[in-house]
Amino acid sequence: MTDLNTTIGSIELKNPILVASGTFGYGEECDEFSDVNQLGGIITKSITLHPREGNPPPRIVETASGMLNSIGLANIGVDRYISDMLPKYDELDTTVIMNIAGSSLTEYINVLEAVEAVPNSLAGYEINISCPNVGEGGMEFGVDCDLTSQLTSELRQRTDKLLVIKLSPNVTNIAAIAQSAEAAGADAVSAINTVVGMSINPATRKSNVYTKLCGLSGPAVKPVGVAAVYKISQSVSIPVIGIGGITKGEDVAEYLLAGASAVQVGTANFRDPAAGLQILTEFHDFCDKNNISDLTELIGRLQNDT
Protein backbone atom coordinates (compact mmCIF):
# COMPACT_ATOMS: atom_id res chain seq x y z
CA MET A 1 0.00 0.00 0.00
CA THR A 2 1.29 3.46 -0.93
CA ASP A 3 1.73 5.99 1.85
CA LEU A 4 -0.22 8.98 0.50
CA ASN A 5 0.87 11.49 3.18
CA THR A 6 2.25 14.76 1.88
CA THR A 7 3.51 17.91 3.55
CA ILE A 8 2.76 21.55 2.76
CA GLY A 9 4.77 23.83 5.03
CA SER A 10 4.16 22.63 8.56
CA ILE A 11 0.91 20.89 7.62
CA GLU A 12 0.75 17.17 6.98
CA LEU A 13 -2.08 16.13 4.67
CA LYS A 14 -3.43 12.56 4.80
CA ASN A 15 -3.38 12.50 1.01
CA PRO A 16 -2.57 15.02 -1.75
CA ILE A 17 -6.13 15.59 -2.97
CA LEU A 18 -7.91 18.76 -1.87
CA VAL A 19 -10.99 20.45 -3.29
CA ALA A 20 -10.53 23.86 -4.90
CA SER A 21 -11.95 27.17 -3.74
CA GLY A 22 -15.34 28.14 -5.16
CA THR A 23 -16.17 24.66 -6.41
CA PHE A 24 -17.14 23.02 -3.11
CA GLY A 25 -19.13 25.78 -1.40
CA TYR A 26 -18.00 26.45 2.12
CA GLY A 27 -17.18 22.78 2.54
CA GLU A 28 -20.14 21.66 4.57
CA GLU A 29 -22.81 21.74 1.81
CA CYS A 30 -21.16 18.85 -0.02
CA ASP A 31 -20.89 16.75 3.12
CA GLU A 32 -24.13 14.89 2.39
CA PHE A 33 -22.85 13.79 -1.04
CA SER A 34 -19.26 13.08 -0.18
CA ASP A 35 -17.31 12.10 2.92
CA VAL A 36 -15.13 15.17 3.08
CA ASN A 37 -13.08 13.69 5.90
CA GLN A 38 -11.43 11.29 3.46
CA LEU A 39 -10.06 14.18 1.40
CA GLY A 40 -6.60 15.63 1.96
CA GLY A 41 -8.28 18.96 2.58
CA ILE A 42 -10.84 21.58 1.66
CA ILE A 43 -10.19 25.10 0.41
CA THR A 44 -13.25 27.19 1.15
CA LYS A 45 -14.81 29.74 -1.24
CA SER A 46 -13.11 33.14 -1.44
CA ILE A 47 -14.16 35.41 1.43
CA THR A 48 -14.06 39.20 1.27
CA LEU A 49 -14.53 41.75 4.03
CA HIS A 50 -18.17 42.45 3.17
CA PRO A 51 -20.77 40.09 1.65
CA ARG A 52 -20.87 40.16 -2.16
CA GLU A 53 -23.74 39.31 -4.50
CA GLY A 54 -21.31 38.57 -7.31
CA ASN A 55 -21.89 39.39 -10.97
CA PRO A 56 -25.32 39.43 -12.67
CA PRO A 57 -26.31 36.31 -14.68
CA PRO A 58 -25.54 34.64 -17.00
CA ARG A 59 -22.33 33.82 -15.22
CA ILE A 60 -21.59 30.24 -16.23
CA VAL A 61 -21.36 28.67 -19.68
CA GLU A 62 -20.11 25.29 -20.86
CA THR A 63 -17.27 25.07 -23.36
CA ALA A 64 -15.54 22.20 -25.13
CA SER A 65 -13.75 20.34 -22.31
CA GLY A 66 -14.41 23.00 -19.74
CA MET A 67 -16.53 25.83 -18.44
CA LEU A 68 -16.40 29.59 -18.30
CA ASN A 69 -17.44 31.34 -15.09
CA SER A 70 -17.84 34.85 -13.93
CA ILE A 71 -19.23 34.38 -10.45
CA GLY A 72 -17.55 37.57 -9.26
CA LEU A 73 -16.61 36.38 -5.77
CA ALA A 74 -20.18 36.02 -4.45
CA ASN A 75 -19.75 35.24 -0.75
CA ILE A 76 -21.16 35.76 2.73
CA GLY A 77 -18.42 38.10 4.01
CA VAL A 78 -15.98 37.49 6.84
CA ASP A 79 -18.34 38.13 9.78
CA ARG A 80 -20.77 35.38 8.76
CA TYR A 81 -17.86 33.12 7.82
CA ILE A 82 -16.63 33.45 11.39
CA SER A 83 -20.03 33.01 13.06
CA ASP A 84 -21.61 30.38 10.77
CA MET A 85 -18.77 28.44 9.17
CA LEU A 86 -15.78 28.29 11.49
CA PRO A 87 -17.62 26.29 14.21
CA LYS A 88 -18.58 23.66 11.60
CA TYR A 89 -14.95 23.15 10.64
CA ASP A 90 -14.15 22.15 14.24
CA GLU A 91 -16.23 19.00 13.59
CA LEU A 92 -14.33 17.96 10.46
CA ASP A 93 -11.45 15.52 10.43
CA THR A 94 -9.67 17.02 7.45
CA THR A 95 -7.49 20.05 6.77
CA VAL A 96 -9.52 23.20 6.13
CA ILE A 97 -7.88 26.20 4.48
CA MET A 98 -9.67 29.51 4.13
CA ASN A 99 -9.40 31.34 0.80
CA ILE A 100 -9.29 35.14 1.08
CA ALA A 101 -9.88 37.70 -1.69
CA GLY A 102 -9.77 41.48 -1.60
CA SER A 103 -9.62 44.60 -3.68
CA SER A 104 -6.98 46.35 -1.57
CA LEU A 105 -4.12 45.47 0.71
CA THR A 106 -6.19 46.67 3.66
CA GLU A 107 -9.10 44.41 2.78
CA TYR A 108 -6.93 41.27 2.71
CA ILE A 109 -5.35 42.29 6.02
CA ASN A 110 -8.69 43.05 7.67
CA VAL A 111 -10.16 39.70 6.67
CA LEU A 112 -7.14 37.76 7.91
CA GLU A 113 -6.95 39.72 11.17
CA ALA A 114 -10.66 39.16 11.85
CA VAL A 115 -10.19 35.40 11.57
CA GLU A 116 -6.92 35.38 13.51
CA ALA A 117 -8.72 37.12 16.38
CA VAL A 118 -11.03 34.16 17.06
CA PRO A 119 -10.11 30.62 18.11
CA ASN A 120 -10.57 28.26 15.17
CA SER A 121 -9.33 25.02 13.66
CA LEU A 122 -8.28 26.36 10.25
CA ALA A 123 -4.90 25.10 9.05
CA GLY A 124 -4.23 28.33 7.22
CA TYR A 125 -5.04 30.62 4.34
CA GLU A 126 -4.95 30.54 0.58
CA ILE A 127 -4.71 34.08 -0.76
CA ASN A 128 -6.54 34.62 -4.04
CA ILE A 129 -4.54 37.20 -5.97
CA SER A 130 -5.76 35.87 -9.25
CA CYS A 131 -9.52 36.23 -9.78
CA PRO A 132 -10.09 37.40 -13.36
CA ASN A 133 -13.86 37.91 -13.08
CA VAL A 134 -14.21 41.06 -11.04
CA GLY A 135 -13.03 44.58 -11.61
CA GLU A 136 -11.21 44.50 -8.30
CA GLY A 137 -10.55 40.84 -7.58
CA GLY A 138 -7.02 41.02 -6.39
CA MET A 139 -5.83 40.43 -9.94
CA GLU A 140 -3.65 43.55 -9.87
CA PHE A 141 -1.66 41.86 -7.07
CA GLY A 142 -1.34 38.63 -9.01
CA VAL A 143 0.27 40.22 -12.05
CA ASP A 144 2.80 42.33 -10.17
CA CYS A 145 5.86 40.99 -8.31
CA ASP A 146 6.16 43.99 -5.97
CA LEU A 147 2.49 43.95 -4.96
CA THR A 148 2.61 40.16 -4.46
CA SER A 149 5.64 40.61 -2.25
CA GLN A 150 4.07 43.45 -0.24
CA LEU A 151 0.79 41.59 0.30
CA THR A 152 2.52 38.33 1.27
CA SER A 153 4.82 40.08 3.69
CA GLU A 154 1.97 42.01 5.39
CA LEU A 155 -0.04 38.80 5.83
CA ARG A 156 3.03 36.82 6.96
CA GLN A 157 3.54 39.28 9.81
CA ARG A 158 -0.01 38.59 11.01
CA THR A 159 -0.21 34.81 11.04
CA ASP A 160 1.84 31.75 11.95
CA LYS A 161 -0.62 29.53 10.11
CA LEU A 162 -0.04 28.10 6.66
CA LEU A 163 0.11 30.89 4.06
CA VAL A 164 -0.48 29.83 0.45
CA ILE A 165 -0.50 32.35 -2.40
CA LYS A 166 -2.79 31.35 -5.31
CA LEU A 167 -1.35 32.40 -8.64
CA SER A 168 -2.87 33.43 -11.94
CA PRO A 169 -1.90 31.88 -15.28
CA ASN A 170 -2.76 35.20 -16.94
CA VAL A 171 0.73 36.62 -16.57
CA THR A 172 3.94 36.72 -18.60
CA ASN A 173 6.13 35.03 -15.99
CA ILE A 174 4.30 33.02 -13.32
CA ALA A 175 7.61 31.76 -11.84
CA ALA A 176 8.69 35.33 -11.05
CA ILE A 177 5.45 35.96 -9.12
CA ALA A 178 5.99 32.70 -7.21
CA GLN A 179 9.55 33.77 -6.34
CA SER A 180 8.21 37.06 -4.96
CA ALA A 181 5.72 35.19 -2.77
CA GLU A 182 8.44 32.83 -1.53
CA ALA A 183 10.88 35.64 -0.73
CA ALA A 184 8.17 37.47 1.24
CA GLY A 185 7.45 34.45 3.45
CA ALA A 186 4.78 32.33 1.77
CA ASP A 187 4.78 28.68 2.87
CA ALA A 188 3.52 27.47 -0.51
CA VAL A 189 1.99 28.62 -3.78
CA SER A 190 -0.97 27.16 -5.62
CA ALA A 191 -1.55 27.36 -9.38
CA ILE A 192 -3.57 27.87 -11.44
CA ASN A 193 -6.66 30.00 -11.08
CA THR A 194 -8.83 30.24 -14.20
CA VAL A 195 -7.54 31.28 -17.62
CA VAL A 196 -9.15 34.41 -19.11
CA GLY A 197 -11.71 33.40 -21.75
CA MET A 198 -14.76 34.62 -23.65
CA SER A 199 -17.74 33.10 -25.47
CA ILE A 200 -20.03 34.80 -28.02
CA ASN A 201 -23.36 33.66 -29.48
CA PRO A 202 -22.96 34.38 -33.23
CA ALA A 203 -26.74 34.45 -33.81
CA THR A 204 -27.43 37.17 -31.24
CA ARG A 205 -23.94 38.68 -31.49
CA LYS A 206 -23.96 38.88 -27.70
CA SER A 207 -21.58 37.54 -25.11
CA ASN A 208 -22.81 34.34 -23.47
CA VAL A 209 -21.61 35.68 -20.11
CA TYR A 210 -22.70 39.00 -18.60
CA THR A 211 -19.18 40.28 -17.89
CA LYS A 212 -17.92 39.22 -21.35
CA LEU A 213 -14.45 38.28 -20.07
CA CYS A 214 -14.54 35.36 -17.67
CA GLY A 215 -12.49 32.42 -16.40
CA LEU A 216 -11.93 29.11 -18.19
CA SER A 217 -11.53 25.95 -16.08
CA GLY A 218 -11.85 22.17 -16.47
CA PRO A 219 -9.90 19.63 -18.57
CA ALA A 220 -9.18 22.28 -21.24
CA VAL A 221 -6.79 24.07 -18.87
CA LYS A 222 -4.92 21.04 -17.50
CA PRO A 223 -1.85 21.42 -19.76
CA VAL A 224 -1.66 25.11 -18.76
CA GLY A 225 -1.76 24.11 -15.07
CA VAL A 226 0.84 21.37 -15.44
CA ALA A 227 3.19 23.74 -17.29
CA ALA A 228 2.70 26.41 -14.61
CA VAL A 229 3.51 23.93 -11.84
CA TYR A 230 6.58 22.74 -13.72
CA LYS A 231 7.89 26.28 -14.28
CA ILE A 232 7.22 27.34 -10.68
CA SER A 233 8.72 24.23 -9.09
CA GLN A 234 11.93 24.78 -11.08
CA SER A 235 12.17 28.29 -9.58
CA VAL A 236 11.18 28.02 -5.90
CA SER A 237 11.90 25.68 -2.97
CA ILE A 238 8.51 25.99 -1.26
CA PRO A 239 5.83 23.41 -2.11
CA VAL A 240 3.54 23.95 -5.10
CA ILE A 241 -0.11 22.89 -5.10
CA GLY A 242 -1.30 22.02 -8.62
CA ILE A 243 -4.76 23.03 -9.85
CA GLY A 244 -6.50 22.87 -13.21
CA GLY A 245 -8.56 20.30 -15.07
CA ILE A 246 -8.03 17.32 -12.79
CA THR A 247 -10.69 14.64 -13.38
CA LYS A 248 -8.90 11.33 -12.81
CA GLY A 249 -6.18 9.64 -10.76
CA GLU A 250 -3.55 9.83 -13.48
CA ASP A 251 -4.00 13.61 -13.65
CA VAL A 252 -2.81 13.77 -10.03
CA ALA A 253 0.30 11.76 -10.91
CA GLU A 254 0.94 14.10 -13.84
CA TYR A 255 0.86 17.18 -11.58
CA LEU A 256 3.09 15.51 -8.99
CA LEU A 257 5.65 14.55 -11.64
CA ALA A 258 5.67 18.19 -12.78
CA GLY A 259 6.60 19.18 -9.22
CA ALA A 260 3.36 19.56 -7.21
CA SER A 261 3.26 18.28 -3.63
CA ALA A 262 -0.55 18.23 -3.60
CA VAL A 263 -3.41 19.10 -5.96
CA GLN A 264 -6.86 20.64 -5.90
CA VAL A 265 -9.91 19.37 -7.77
CA GLY A 266 -12.21 22.14 -9.01
CA THR A 267 -14.67 21.98 -11.91
CA ALA A 268 -14.98 18.17 -11.64
CA ASN A 269 -16.96 18.75 -8.40
CA PHE A 270 -19.83 20.30 -10.38
CA ARG A 271 -20.30 17.05 -12.33
CA ASP A 272 -20.08 14.99 -9.14
CA PRO A 273 -19.49 16.37 -5.62
CA ALA A 274 -17.75 13.06 -4.84
CA ALA A 275 -15.24 13.55 -7.69
CA GLY A 276 -12.39 14.17 -5.25
CA LEU A 277 -12.98 10.78 -3.59
CA GLN A 278 -13.23 8.98 -6.93
CA ILE A 279 -9.96 10.62 -8.02
CA LEU A 280 -8.36 9.63 -4.70
CA THR A 281 -9.33 5.98 -5.23
CA GLU A 282 -8.01 6.03 -8.81
CA PHE A 283 -4.77 7.69 -7.72
CA HIS A 284 -4.27 5.14 -4.95
CA ASP A 285 -4.77 2.33 -7.50
CA PHE A 286 -2.29 3.99 -9.86
CA CYS A 287 0.33 4.17 -7.09
CA ASP A 288 -0.23 0.56 -6.03
CA LYS A 289 0.00 -0.71 -9.61
CA ASN A 290 3.24 1.21 -10.12
CA ASN A 291 4.75 -0.01 -6.82
CA ILE A 292 5.10 3.51 -5.45
CA SER A 293 5.78 3.35 -1.73
CA ASP A 294 5.44 7.07 -1.00
CA LEU A 295 4.87 10.31 -2.88
CA THR A 296 8.51 11.39 -2.88
CA GLU A 297 8.87 8.82 -5.66
CA LEU A 298 6.56 10.97 -7.81
CA ILE A 299 6.97 14.60 -6.76
CA GLY A 300 9.21 16.40 -9.26
CA ARG A 301 10.39 13.08 -10.75
CA LEU A 302 9.73 13.96 -14.40
CA GLN A 303 12.17 11.97 -16.56
CA ASN A 304 13.61 14.47 -19.00
CA ASP A 305 14.61 11.86 -21.56
CA THR A 306 11.02 10.80 -22.41
Ligand SMILES: Cc1cc2nc3c(=O)[nH]c(=O)nc-3n(C[C@H](O)[C@H](O)[C@H](O)COP(=O)(O)O)c2cc1C
Ligand atom coordinates in the same frame (compact mmCIF):
# COMPACT_ATOMS: atom_id res chain seq x y z
C1 LIG B 1 -17.53 28.32 -10.60
C2 LIG B 1 -16.13 28.55 -10.10
C3 LIG B 1 -15.93 29.37 -8.98
C4 LIG B 1 -14.63 29.62 -8.52
N1 LIG B 1 -14.46 30.40 -7.42
C5 LIG B 1 -13.20 30.62 -6.93
C6 LIG B 1 -13.02 31.37 -5.74
O1 LIG B 1 -13.97 31.82 -5.09
N2 LIG B 1 -11.74 31.58 -5.32
C7 LIG B 1 -10.64 31.06 -5.98
O2 LIG B 1 -9.50 31.26 -5.54
N3 LIG B 1 -10.80 30.30 -7.10
C8 LIG B 1 -12.06 30.07 -7.58
N4 LIG B 1 -12.22 29.30 -8.70
C9 LIG B 1 -11.04 28.73 -9.38
C10 LIG B 1 -10.78 27.28 -8.96
O3 LIG B 1 -10.52 27.19 -7.57
C11 LIG B 1 -9.61 26.66 -9.76
O4 LIG B 1 -8.43 27.40 -9.48
C12 LIG B 1 -9.84 26.66 -11.26
O5 LIG B 1 -11.20 26.43 -11.57
C13 LIG B 1 -8.98 25.63 -12.00
O6 LIG B 1 -9.24 24.31 -11.54
P1 LIG B 1 -10.30 23.29 -12.27
O7 LIG B 1 -9.96 23.28 -13.72
O8 LIG B 1 -10.11 21.98 -11.59
O9 LIG B 1 -11.66 23.87 -12.03
C14 LIG B 1 -13.51 29.03 -9.18
C15 LIG B 1 -13.73 28.20 -10.29
C16 LIG B 1 -15.00 27.96 -10.75
C17 LIG B 1 -15.19 27.04 -11.95
